[in-house]
Amino acid sequence: MNDTRTHWDAVYSGRAVTEVSWFEAKADASMALIGDAGLSLDDPVIDVGAGASVLVDQLLRAGYRDVTALDVAADALTASRSRLGPDARRVDWIVADLLSWRPARRYRLWHDRAVFHFLTDPADRDRYRQVLRQALAPGGYAVVGTFAADGPTQCSGLSTARYGAEDLAGEFPGYTVVRTARAEHHTPAGGVQPFTWVLLADRG
Numbered sequence: 001m002n003d004t005r006t007h008w009d010a011v012y013s014g015r016a017v018t019e020v021s022w023f024e025a026k027a028d029a030s031m032a033l034i035g036d037a038g039l040s041l042d043d044p045v046i047d048v049g050a051g052a053s054v055l056v057d058q059l060l061r062a063g064y065r066d067v068t069a070l071d072v073a074a075d076a077l078t079a080s081r082s083r084l085g086p087d088a089r090r091v092d093w094i095v096a097d098l099l100s101w102r103p104a105r106r107y108r109l110w111h112d113r114a115v116f117h118f119l120t121d122p123a124d125r126d127r128y129r130q131v132l133r134q135a136l137a138p139g140g141y142a143v144v145g146t147f148a149a150d151g152p153t154q155c156s157g158l159s160t161a162r163y164g165a166e167d168l169a170g171e172f173p174g175y176t177v178v179r180t181a182r183a184e185h186h187t188p189a190g191g192v193q194p195f196t197w198v199l200l201a202d203r204g
């Protein structure tokens with residue numbers, strides 16, 4: 001079994017998804033940046049490393065009709081499916097390691113909260129960019145949120161890279177920066193984690 005899968009399966013095993021440090025009751029920073037992309041409600045949107053995030057719920061409530069959630073940890077997606085009940089049928093669920101995933105279609109918007117910052121090996125970041133390039137429709141958008149330059153150096157027992165807005169945008173040559181943002185995430189245990197967000201547009 002793949003090391004990434006083993007690690008994240010163990011992280012989610014036997015814990016409530018509302019107790020993990022990245023849990024947020026509302027994915028408001030994500031929704032604001034997605035809103036700025038000005039999509040139509042039929043445009044395909046994918047949340048990579050979605051975990052059990054409520055972003056899918058909020059996207060469905062906002063009227064998006066083509067929503068996909070991908071994660072290497074099946075249990076995390078199962079938690080979201082159970083939470084959504086019958087609405088889970090309105091989401092495409094993909095259990096896969098992003099770095100070896102071959103997208104079968106293209107998306108107008110790619111969303112990643114707290115996945116890219118785990119890629120401390122440059123070869124993994126190259127692979128991420130290749131998959132993003134394959135998955136994104138020409139002229140599409142990417143919303144990427146990572147720990148900020150003054151954010152944590154570790155999460156879930158893994159080292160994390162930290163980015164200011166300029167550094168993060170610099171990881172994605174070939175994309176235009178539409179907007180950057182800084183947001184504080186309040187963890188369930190009462191900690192504060194600053195995040196850097198970028199909304200990027202593919203130059204087509």
Ligand SMILES: C[S@@+](CC[C@H](N)C(=O)[O-])C[C@H]1O[C@@H](n2cnc3c(N)ncnc32)[C@H](O)[C@@H]1O
Pocket residue numbers: 004008022023024048049050051052053054070071072073076096097098099112113114115118155
């Ligand atoms: C810190 S959590 C963030 C989850 C979610 N984006 C959120 O904001 O609640 C990171 C997530 O990325 C997933 N993940 C990590 N590496 C991955 C990979 N290579 N492929 C797919 N998912 C991955 C983990 O299973 C985990 O659910």
